[in-house]
Amino acid sequence: MQDNDVASEFPDPRSSDYYNTAGSGLCPVTVRDQVKQYVEASCADAIGTSQKYAPYVEALRGHLARLLGCTGAELALMHHTAEGANVIAHGLQWQEGNTIMTLDREYPSTVYPWMNVQKLHKVHLVLLEERDGRIEEDEIVKALHRERPRLLAMSAVEWCTGYRFDLQKIGEACGELGIVFFVDAAQSLGFWEIDVETCKISALAGSAWKWLFGPLGMGYLYLRRDLLERVTPLFVGSESVVNPREYLRYDFTFQPDMRRFEYSTMNLSAVVWLEAGIHFVQQQGLERIRRHVFDLQDYALERLRDIGCTVRGDLPRERRSGIIGFRHPKIGSRELATTLYREAAIIARERDGFVRLSFHLYNHRPGIDRLIDLVTHMA
Ligand SMILES: Cc1ncc(COP(=O)(O)O)c(C=O)c1O
Numbered sequence: 001m002q003d004n005d006v007a008s009e010f011p012d013p014r015s016s017d018y019y020n021t022a023g024s025g026l027c028p029v030t031v032r033d034q035v036k037q038y039v040e041a042s043c044a045d046a047i048g049t050s051q052k053y054a055p056y057v058e059a060l061r062g063h064l065a066r067l068l069g070c071t072g073a074e075l076a077l078m079h080h081t082a083e084g085a086n087v088i089a090h091g092l093q094w095q096e097g098n099t100i101m102t103l104d105r106e107y108p109s110t111v112y113p114w115m116n117v118q119k120l121h122k123v124h125l126v127l128l129e130e131r132d133g134r135i136e137e138d139e140i141v142k143a144l145h146r147e148r149p150r151l152l153a154m155s156a157v158e159w160c161t162g163y164r165f166d167l168q169k170i171g172e173a174c175g176e177l178g179i180v181f182f183v184d185a186a187q188s189l190g191f192w193e194i195d196v197e198t199c200k201i202s203a204l205a206g207s208a209w210k211w212l213f214g215p216l217g218m219g220y221l222y223l224r225r226d227l228l229e230r231v232t233p234l235f236v237g238s239e240s241v242v243n244p245r246e247y248l249r250y251d252f253t254f255q256p257d258m259r260r261f262e263y264s265t266m267n268l269s270a271v272v273w274l275e276a277g278i279h280f281v282q283q284q285g286l287e288r289i290r291r292h293v294f295d296l297q298d299y300a301l302e303r304l305r306d307i308g309c310t311v312r313g314d315l316p317r318e319r320r321s322g323i324i325g326f327r328h329p330k331i332g333s334r335e336l337a338t339t340l341y342r343e344a345a346i347i348a349r350e351r352d353g354f355v356r357l358s359f360h361l362y363n364h365r366p367g368i369d370r371l372i373d374l375v376t377h378m379a
Contacts, residue, residue, distance in 0.1 A: 006361045009280075016367035019348040022159065022187060022323050022358035024209045024216065025277075031213055034276040038269055053268055056275045063278040064220050068204070069195040073257035076221045077266065081186050082109035084205025084221035085153070087261050088182055089113040091231030092151070094121035101149040105130040105352070107159045110184040114153055123150075133161030133312065133352060141173040151180040156188035160352035162313045162323025164192065171200030180227075186210060186219075190281050191290065191322045202227055208270075211322065211360075213277030218270040223258060237264035284361060290317075293359045296368065297324050300357065303372045312354055325354030330379050344374050 009028040018026055041049040061072035068075075078084045090113075100114045104127040111127075118125040126147050128135055144152065152174055157164050167183065174181035183204040185194055190211025196204060204222040208214030223231060233254065238244050240263045242253045254260040281289070294317050301314050304326045313324030327333055333350040340346040340355075348355050 006284075010362040014345060015362040016364055017344070017346045017370070018362060019346070019357040019359065019371075021210055021360045022162075022356060023349060025211060025213045025360065026362055028213060028277075028280050031273060031276040031280055035269060035273045038272045042269075050268055053272055056268070056271050057266060060271055060275040060278070063275065063282065064222075066282075067189055067193050067278070068222055069193070069197055070222055071225070074222055074225055076223075076258035076261040077271065078205065078219040078221045078261075079217050080109065080207050080219040081107075081184055081205045082113065084203075084219060085109060085113040085182065085184070086116075087221055087233075088151075088180075088203045088205075088223070088231060089117050090234050092180070093230075093232075094123055094150075096122045098123040099126060099147055099149040100124070100151045100153065101126045101128065101143065101147055102153045103128050103130050103135060103155075105133065105158070105160065106153070106155060107184065107186070109186075110153050110155060110182075114151075130158075133158050134163040137166045137169045140170050144170075144173050144177055144179060148177065149179055151182055153182040153184070155184040155186070156192070156194055157321040157323070159187050159323075160354070160356060161325060162187070162321040162356075162358075163315065164188070164319050164321050166319075167194065167199040167201065171198075174202070175200040187321060187323065190278070191286070191293075193286060196222060196224070203231075208274045208277065211281070212274060213280055214274030215270045218267065218274050221258070221261065228258070233260050233263065235263050236260075239264050239266070289361060292361055293322050293363075294320060296359050296363055296365065299365055300324065300359075300368045300371075303368065304375075307372060307376050309375070310354075322360065323356060323358045325351065325356045327354050328375065328379065336375070336378070339378060340371070340374060344370070346371055346374070 010026055015026055061075050064075050065072045094117060100123055102114055114125055117123055128143055156167055171181050180202045183201050185204050185206035189206050202224050206219055208218040209216045240254055240260045242255055243251055301311050304311050308329050309326040311326045328336055333353055333355045337348050337350045337355050348357055
């Protein structure tokens, strides 16, 4: 069963039937209340409220920095993963004949920015083939030696299967070969920490509304300090420069850190939301969250197997994430997910031929029993 503190954060009984944190996490009550306070204060005094809440930006940067083992100066707040990838994709200087490598089942935000570079700068794009939602790290390392790309872009956690890559192994190879290592952390950060230094990550981007309990349209970008000057900001505005409040001095000197990429007015309500979301995650504790989720996954995997389903994600815990999947021998996964929603308001998505289940603190065993009963009776 859930602890009382968790139950009071997700009081709606429907939350236990929500298996789509990998799409978007549910909003805890304490997070909702903090956003509410910000909005209410803005009703009386918009400018005064934005000044009062301005320190939340640096507080948020601090939270993210702790999860990534970097400094706040190496982080910019973005709208989403795609924006972070685009900052890197367009900020680096490309030469015809350069190679970019990624995997062939990546989420589009980690593919299209590089396809665009391919189109604009005539670089080669190599898509490594995944099999059953994964590819061995040794195979990636071999491909790096063979293709010698200028940049490798890949996710820390595969978005359909939940497979957690050994980033350190891949990052060490990138470091040795001088390859820019770009990581999409959308399905990882908030469930797992990522140590950018140990994993030799050059740049990393992600979205905030999944495992970090932030709002839609909020994300982050990390760029290693020594790479800052190698990435040219293509979008600029009042906040890109050293004296952002001296509007008419036009001193076009960039901020000395990643704030140069934030370039104009910040979405402060989203900052307040995400700051509260990460604070919530930290209060709950990543280890506690993982223990709860992994125990539930073990239970779900066993019960799904018992009723004849094929499962995905039964991996050693250090290779797992919040995501697993299953396929029914007789019912198509899309139909199954749709029926679960229509008949019982259970929210899960079909991904890559499987029903993807992503768990969090609000899920529990009785909910899984209900899901299993429904699937059993559907057949
Ligand atoms: C691996 C991965 N990256 C990124 C995203 C989201 O992309 P963006 O932040 O650009 O909306 C998702 C969302 O499902 C994802 O699974």
